[in-house]
Amino acid sequence: MGRNPLDSANKTAVILGAASTVARSIAMEFARGGYALVLADCDHEETARIAADVALRFDVACHAVPFDATAYCTHRPFLEECRRILGVEPQGVVLCFGYMPEQREAQEDFAKAQRAIDTNLTGAISVLELFASAFEARRGGFIVGLSSVAGDRGRKANYIYGAAKAGLTCFLSGLRNRLHTAGVHVLTVKPGFMDTKMTYGMPLPGPLVASPGQAARAIVRALRKGKDEVYVRFFWRYIMLIIRNIPEWQFKKMNI
Amino acid sequence: MVEPFVAKSLTGWGRIAPRVCHVYRPEKPRLIENILRDLSQPHFIARGLGRSYGDTAVNEGGGVIDFARLNRMMRFDPATGVLECEAGVTLAEIIETFLPRGFFLPVTPGTKFVTVGGAIANDVHGKNHHRDGTFGQFVLDFGLYTPEGHLLLCSPEDNPDLFWATVGGIGLTGVILTARIRLQPVRSAYIVADYHKSRDLDDALATFEASDARYQYSVAWVDCLARGAMLGRCILMRGNHADPAQLPGSLAAKPFDVRPRRDKRVPVDCPAFLLNPLNVRVFNNLFYGMHRSVEGQIIDYDRYFYPLDQIHDWNRLYGRRGFVQYQATLPTESAKGLVALLERLSTERRGSFLGVLKRFGDAGPGLLSHPMKGYTLTLDIPNRTGLVPFLRELDRILLDHGGRLYLAKDAVAAPETVAVMYPDLDRFREIKGRVDPENRLSSSMARRLGIVGV
Numbered sequence: 048m049g050r051n052p053l054d055s056a057n058k059t060a061v062i063l064g065a066a067s068t069v070a071r072s073i074a075m076e077f078a079r080g081g082y083a084l085v086l087a088d089c090d091h092e093e094t095a096r097i098a099a100d101v102a103l104r105f106d107v108a109c110h111a112v113p114f115d116a117t118a119y120c121t122h123r124p125f126l127e128e129c130r131r132i133l134g135v136e137p138q139g140v141v142l143c144f145g146y147m148p149e150q151r152e153a154q155e156d157f158a159k160a161q162r163a164i165d166t167n168l169t170g171a172i173s174v175l176e177l178f179a180s181a182f183e184a185r186r187g188g189f190i191v192g193l194s195s196v197a198g199d200r201g202r203k204a205n206y207i208y209g210a211a212k213a214g215l216t217c218f219l220s221g222l223r224n225r226l227h228t229a230g231v232h233v234l235t236v237k238p239g240f241m242d243t244k245m246t247y248g249m250p251l252p253g254p255l256v257a258s259p260g261q262a263a264r265a266i267v268r269a270l271r272k273g274k275d276e277v278y279v280r281f282f283w284r285y286i287m288l289i290i291r292n293i294p295e296w297q298f299k300k301m302n303i
Numbered sequence: 304m305v306e307p308f309v310a311k312s313l314t315g316w317g318r319i320a321p322r323v324c325h326v327y328r329p330e331k332p333r334l335i336e337n338i339l340r341d342l343s344q345p346h347f348i349a350r351g352l353g354r355s356y357g358d359t360a361v362n363e364g365g366g367v368i369d370f371a372r373l374n375r376m377m378r379f380d381p382a383t384g385v386l387e388c389e390a391g392v393t394l395a396e397i398i399e400t401f402l403p404r405g406f407f408l409p410v411t412p413g414t415k416f417v418t419v420g421g422a423i424a425n426d427v428h429g430k431n432h433h434r435d436g437t438f439g440q441f442v443l444d445f446g447l448y449t450p451e452g453h454l455l456l457c458s459p460e461d462n463p464d465l466f467w468a469t470v471g472g473i474g475l476t477g478v479i480l481t482a483r484i485r486l487q488p489v490r491s492a493y494i495v496a497d498y499h500k501s502r503d504l505d506d507a508l509a510t511f512e513a514s515d516a517r518y519q520y521s522v523a524w525v526d527c528l529a530r531g532a533m534l535g536r537c538i539l540m541r542g543n544h545a546d547p548a549q550l551p552g553s554l555a556a557k558p559f560d561v562r563p564r565r566d567k568r569v570p571v572d573c574p575a576f577l578l579n580p581l582n583v584r585v586f587n588n589l590f591y592g593m594h595r596s597v598e599g600q601i602i603d604y605d606r607y608f609y610p611l612d613q614i615h616d617w618n619r620l621y622g623r624r625g626f627v628q629y630q631a632t633l634p635t636e637s638a639k640g641l642v643a644l645l646e647r648l649s650t651e652r653r654g655s656f657l658g659v660l661k662r663f664g665d666a667g668p669g670l671l672s673h674p675m676k677g678y679t680l681t682l683d684i685p686n687r688t689g690l691v692p693f694l695r696e697l698d699r700i701l702l703d704h705g706g707r708l709y710l711a712k713d714a715v716a717a718p719e720t721v722a723v724m725y726p727d728l729d730r731f732r733e734i735k736g737r738v739d740p741e742n743r744l745s746s747s748m749a750r751r752l753g754i755v756g757v
């Protein structure tokens with residue numbers, strides 16, 4: 048816990064993976080607070096629609112910029128483009144992109160496993176390092192990364208995606224440690240289940256599922272409070288505490 | 304690509320007759336094409352917020368395309384009031400966004416929790432029908448996905464046949480993706496309302512005729528249980544958008560500020576005995592007794608247009624078996640049919656909170672649009688034993704007087720009844736047959752009413 052990273056006169060942010068269901072809700076939360084936004088996603092047509100909607104509803108500047116997390120060499124010019132459009136160094140960045148292959152398919156088809164790592168982990172490292180250095184040099188800003196409870200412990204149902212998210216969680220934790228003295232805030236978000244296009248059609252336990260709006264509000268609230276890590280919804284902290292503490296000899300026999 | 308779906312039991316707002324449907328919830332418009340091409344579903348129907356009372360947005364054993372996440376607003380021109388948005392945008396969202404900027408819906412039903420797509424597909428009407436017509440009359444154009452996978456722009460000029468078949472066409476001619484609608488400029492978020500207590504039905508009808516021209520909005524609450532000399536006693540509620548100059552000082556300075564209300568929720572299904580005729584009668588007496596004839600009341604748009612929206616899930620008040628809403632419209636010349644309907648209702652004592660009575664203006668060009676010049680009576684009827692035969696009796700009265708039912712409300716009517724009530728049905732079928740020869744769009748209602756063959 049610390050001071051409010053949103054307490055700055057520079058009200059600008061970049062949202063990566065902006066066509067994600069939660070990203071749209073997060074963008075709305077920021078726009079409600081008067082932020083000028085860059086929304087970036089590989090599905091540009093969709094992002095443009097979301098940006099127009101956010102701009103119209105909240106009467107803020109909201110721009111769509113094409114962005115592919117796995118086109119690593121484009122990330123530097125992308126950051127330049129964000130600066131140009133916003134007219135300032137963005138105050139913060141929220142990473143929402145993610146790719147979750149079907150576990151069985153990822154086991155059998157390495158291309159899918161690779162895409163999971165390339166997107167969730169490598170893509171995140173590539174783009175966030177650039178923002179991190181810029182924010183570090185400026186001595187301020189915030190970075191939010193959407194990881195997952197799947198990264199808290201590897202389970203047979205989802206360990207390839209989980210491995211990528213575990214890597215992301217570890218990366219964000221290191222980044223936080225490094226940027227702390229520069230006054231740059233890093234928030235790791237660990238959603239459990241959210242009702243998004245990623246999970247639609249899967250049999251999810253209703254009461255445990257967060258709506259995108261609920262998730263977005265929880266994330267922005269955690270950011271405002273200067274938290275380092277937040278589970279969405281909050282009770283996943285306790286569920287994961289239990290799951291992490293099951294001894295490995297026991298865990299390996301379980302079906303969860 | 305095969306899109307994911309969830310098998311779910313769906314009903315209309317009246318909650319009778321749950322049916323298992325395969326619900327798709329696309330978040331990108333182009334996915335609708337994949338969905339419509341998925342031949343593993345026998346047919347599809349689009350669904351908005353499910354505020355229709357019966358089975359228009361239910362599709363037993365087939366696909367349902369839920370528009371909850373296709374709700375982006377793309378463009379707004381403050382010079383003309385024209386908004387372009389996706390069909391899943393709700394009227395509540397439009398008000399929230401544009402009322403503070405001085406624009407209101409051109410037509411609104413009694414709930415703001417409906418989508419633009421649903422408002423077009425039922426060609427909904429509001430308290431201003433006598434003056435302004437239906438929602439469809441404020442639609443400049445829409446993008447329609449035909450079941451054969453063509454995206455067609457339809458307007459009164461381009462593809463006019465398809466346009467007027469789709470306006471009021473209960474989702475059977477295509478999936479509306481986006482629409483351009485014209486909002487009306489207003490100068491405040493308030494209504495100046497005049498209330499008039501009428502002694503009986505004749506008094507109410509005479510008052511409507513005499514004063515409707517002076518009010519943009521007019522509607523009456525009818526005590527459906529009053530009998531004899533008091534049969535059809537009403538409280539007429541008529542109003543116009545308020546000018547800031549009409550508002551008291553504190554409001555005049557901020558004419559678009561409305562004190563938010565505390566919404567309530569009905570947490571469980573109520574036991575049916577709460578709605579027994581005695582309780583309803585006591586309630587109606589209280590209601591009628593409470594209101595006096597007063598003029599110039601200042602009331603905010605939310606309380607004026609959407610009194611029921613304050614209580615979320617109020618449909619649960621009718622218990623697990625649900626209810627139907629019966630909306631009957633009679634042409635002006637046979638308004639006396641209202642007496643027959645009200646007499647039948649008050650003797651049968653099937654209860655209903657209040658009924659709503661409204662004078663309609665001229666019919667519009669929508670082939671299956673409901674409103675026609677005359678009077679419309681709407682009331683809720685709980686689902687108890689003997690419901691269907693009772694409704695058939697009401698239908699009979701309606702047919703005898705040249706009246707018609709509203710498909711947005713209907714759950715049980717017989718096909719032959721509806722065929723008589725909607726003389727343009729054959730023309731509608733012909734247009735549907737052209738754009739959807741395989742009947743890929745169908746619904747539980749369409750099959751029940753024989754609009755689409757099974």
Ligand SMILES: Cc1cc2nc3c(=O)[nH]c(=O)nc-3n(C[C@H](O)[C@H](O)[C@H](O)COP(=O)(O)OP(=O)(O)OC[C@H]3O[C@@H](n4cnc5c(N)ncnc54)[C@H](O)[C@@H]3O)c2cc1C
Pocket residue numbers: 316348349350351352353354355356359360370390391411412413414416417418419420421422424425426427428429430472473474475477478479480611711712
């Ligand atoms: C409290 C209350 C008060 C009401 N008052 C009024 C009133 O005053 N006047 C009035 O006219 N109605 C009134 N209604 C009825 C309501 O306005 C209509 O039923 C409306 O159509 C519901 O919209 P929806 O978004 O919930 O659509 P749904 O009920 O989900 O669907 C309605 C129809 O629209 C079709 N549809 C939905 N989206 C699309 C799309 N994208 N493309 C093609 N077809 C589509 C569906 O297939 C279905 O046939 C009221 C309802 C309630 C609950």
Ligand SMILES: NC(=O)c1ccc[n+]([C@@H]2O[C@H](COP(=O)([O-])OP(=O)(O)OC[C@H]3O[C@@H](n4cnc5c(N)ncnc54)[C@H](OP(=O)(O)O)[C@@H]3O)[C@@H](O)[C@H]2O)c1
Pocket residue numbers: 063064065066067068069070088089090114115116117142143144145146147166170193194195196197237238239240241242243244245246
């Ligand atoms: N939903 C859950 O239950 C859940 C649980 C835990 C964690 N999360 C995480 O939360 C985040 C948000 O996910 P969501 O639930 O909102 O799912 P989502 O809607 O599927 O969002 C993921 C987004 O990332 C985009 N994306 C994928 N690869 C990309 C790339 N190479 N470059 C740029 N964008 C790319 C996707 O674009 P396309 O639209 O083109 O596919 C999609 O819009 C993800 O990181 C996810 O892993 C979700």
